[in-house]
Amino acid sequence: xxxxxxxxxxxxxxxxxxxxxxxxxxxxxxxxxxxxxxxxxxxxxxxxxxxxxxxxxxxxxxxxxxxxxxxxxxxxxxxxxxxxxxxxxxxxxxxxxxxxxxxxxxxxxxxxxxxxxxxxxxxxxxxxxxxxxxxxxxxxxxxxxxxxxxxxxxxxxxxxxxxxx
Amino acid sequence: xxxxxxxxxxxxxxxxxxxxxxxxxxxxxxxxxxxxxxxxxxxxxxxxxxxxxxxxxxxxxxxxxxxxxxxxxxxxxxxxxxxxxxxxxxxxxxxxxxxxxxxxxxxxxxxxxxxxxxxxxxxxxxxxxxxxxxxxxxxxxxxxxxxxxxxxxxxxxxxxxxxxxxxxxxxxxxxxxxxxxxxxxxxxxxxxxxxxxxxxxxxxxxxxxxxxxxxxxxxxxxxxxxxxxxxxxxxxxxxxxxxxxxxxxxxxxxxxxxxxxxxxxxxxxxxxxxxxxxxxxxxxxxxxxxxxxxxxxxxxxxxxxxxxxxxxxxxxxxxxxxxxxxxxxxxxxxxxxxxxxxxxxxxxxxxxxxxxxxxxxxxxxxxxxxxxxxxxxxxxxxxxxxxxxxxxxxxxxxxxxxxxxxxxxxxxxxxxxxxxxxxxx
Numbered sequence: 001x002x003x004x005x006x007x008x009x010x011x012x013x014x015x016x017x018x019x020x021x022x023x024x025x026x027x028x029x030x031x032x033x034x035x036x037x038x039x040x041x042x043x044x045x046x047x048x049x050x051x052x053x054x055x056x057x058x059x060x061x062x063x064x065x066x067x068x069x070x071x072x073x074x075x076x077x078x079x080x081x082x083x084x085x086x087x088x089x090x091x092x093x094x095x096x097x098x099x100x101x102x103x104x105x106x107x108x109x110x111x112x113x114x115x116x117x118x119x120x121x122x123x124x125x126x127x128x129x130x131x132x133x134x135x136x137x138x139x140x141x142x143x144x145x146x147x148x149x150x151x152x153x154x155x156x157x158x159x160x161x162x163x164x165x
Numbered sequence: 166x167x168x169x170x171x172x173x174x175x176x177x178x179x180x181x182x183x184x185x186x187x188x189x190x191x192x193x194x195x196x197x198x199x200x201x202x203x204x205x206x207x208x209x210x211x212x213x214x215x216x217x218x219x220x221x222x223x224x225x226x227x228x229x230x231x232x233x234x235x236x237x238x239x240x241x242x243x244x245x246x247x248x249x250x251x252x253x254x255x256x257x258x259x260x261x262x263x264x265x266x267x268x269x270x271x272x273x274x275x276x277x278x279x280x281x282x283x284x285x286x287x288x289x290x291x292x293x294x295x296x297x298x299x300x301x302x303x304x305x306x307x308x309x310x311x312x313x314x315x316x317x318x319x320x321x322x323x324x325x326x327x328x329x330x331x332x333x334x335x336x337x338x339x340x341x342x343x344x345x346x347x348x349x350x351x352x353x354x355x356x357x358x359x360x361x362x363x364x365x366x367x368x369x370x371x372x373x374x375x376x377x378x379x380x381x382x383x384x385x386x387x388x389x390x391x392x393x394x395x396x397x398x399x400x401x402x403x404x405x406x407x408x409x410x411x412x413x414x415x416x417x418x419x420x421x422x423x424x425x426x427x428x429x430x431x432x433x434x435x436x437x438x439x440x441x442x443x444x445x446x447x448x449x450x451x452x453x454x455x456x457x458x459x460x461x462x463x464x465x466x467x468x469x470x471x472x473x474x475x476x477x478x479x480x481x482x483x484x485x486x487x488x489x490x491x492x493x494x495x496x497x498x499x500x501x502x503x504x505x506x507x508x509x510x511x512x513x514x515x516x517x518x519x520x521x522x523x524x525x526x527x528x529x530x531x532x533x534x535x536x537x538x539x540x541x542x543x544x545x546x547x548x549x550x551x552x553x554x555x556x557x558x559x560x561x562x563x564x565x566x567x568x569x570x571x572x573x574x575x576x577x578x579x580x581x582x583x584x585x586x587x588x589x590x
Binding site: 072 | 389
């Protein structure tokens with residue numbers, strides 16, 4: 001997959017309460033979750049983004065709760081993928097399981113600013129910044145997780161390999 | 166020859182049917198218990214049905230607990246709980262705990278003996294790491310992992326590296342597990358243990374009561390940890406005996422086991438800690454807090470709603486009243502704790518202090534209900550997170566502390582210690 005989009009840059013330790021506040025967790029509807037994306041950081045965030053835009057953050061993105069509402073809100077708001085210096089582990093795991101593409105690259109995260117345009121090639125593992133013309137290499141994805149992506153997420157993987165009959 | 170392993174590696178190896186594992190390895194492991202709550206389970210249940218699953222792998226190994234927004238705070242929460250309740254009935258889930266018998270999940274599971282030493286547990290809640298206090302490997306996952314685990318009874322894991330933290334020396338008065346873990350997070354940061362297991366050891370831990378051990382393991386996630394674990398010992402044995410209804414296993418790290426880092430902490434120097442907004446790592450010793458007025462105090466949660474916590478709060482609140490404009494909300498974590506607090510006269514002390522006593526709920530900790538903060542308000546809370554907007558308005562503030570500091574702060578109307586109330590140091 002190739003993702004091309006405009007960057008919204010965030011800081012370090014963006015927690016899941018910031019991504020979607022817990023007061024909105026009383027739903028299973030991902031479209032509704034998306035309407036609250038990053039609302040406590042910027043109440044107008046949703047009106048600023050366009051489908052295909054990319055979030056870029058510093059260390060420990062998605063720390064805190066295990067709520068899958070967080071990657072769901074990001075995905076259904078139309079964000080194509082997330083690049084960060086590092087991800088909190090449950091968020092990292094959730095993103096692969098439910099199919100939100102994420103990329104770890106310290107240099108790309110540090111040198112990218114809001115408004116930049118990135119081209120990300122997931123097969124090549126490259127992140128290109130069109131403003132600076134720099135190309136970064138994302139941390140390689142372990143083979144098992146590559147399999148998860150190819151299967152279309154954990155539930156499809158389970159359906160394909162683990163469910164009988 | 167098998168390589169020397171940590172307790173975490175041994176539990177993972179055993180559940181994966183392997184003689185040994187090493188950090189970085191990805192394994193598929195058998196689960197002893199799978200947990201979900203009223204916020205995370207509904208998404209998982211929808212996923213479960215979406216792939217055409219008919220039956221859970223074992224109705225006795227799944228625990229479903231409505232604890233976050235119950236008794237239902239609004240219609241949508243009621244719908245979520247209804248979905249989970251109907252699933253529990255349809256699948257004949259043994260361990261479904263209805264309002265009136267439920268408790269905050271991470272206090273209830275150990276109390277009922279559902280999670281035991283040597284177990285491998287996943288829960289769709291980040292504080293599932295709490296059970297490491299029993300010498301189990303337990304970790305938080307999302308709703309999709311939860312759904313898959315309900316179908317297969319298995320989960321994939323990347324074997325984590327382990328950081329060993331040795332605590333030496335005697336605790337000062339009013340210092341408990343909360344202060345040890347807050348201090349530790351302050352030292353290593355909120356991503357200091359990212360992707361890693363934290364192993365708490367040393368003579369301070371050997372003498373630490375079970376409830377404080379739960380508090381420490383509970384907050385491993387606040388350092389980014391995958392789990393927090395304490396080797397089982399006689400305190401563990403005392404706690405587990407009489408609760409366990411199935412066999413369990415004490416597992417220990419090998420003397421030669423490899424750690425990614427070993428940290429030594431001198432406990433006798435640690436004062437009660439207060440984590441300032443908006444990160445759990447933003448800690449100061451109580452003596453350095455200064456003048457911080459408080460609108461609300463919460464004593465409870467999966468971190469600090471256990472009996473020892475309530476006893477400590479009662480020692481501070483006995484014969485005292487909260488400050489006139491400082492609300493005090495006390496939440497026993499389970500019905501069992503509630504009942505014992507009643508028997509011991511703790512609830513009467515709380516009522517005399519003009520506290521609100523709530524049925525078990527996670528409510529205020531995550532800004533759900535039962536104590537949501539207004540713009541500009543400030544709370545001292547024994548909970549685990551002080552992120553922006555965590556307990557309410559985006560311009561409210563949360564200060565994390567232990568139950569003694571929280572109780573003293575309610576009386577003083579500002580952050581302070583029991584010593585300021587003339588209580589013996």
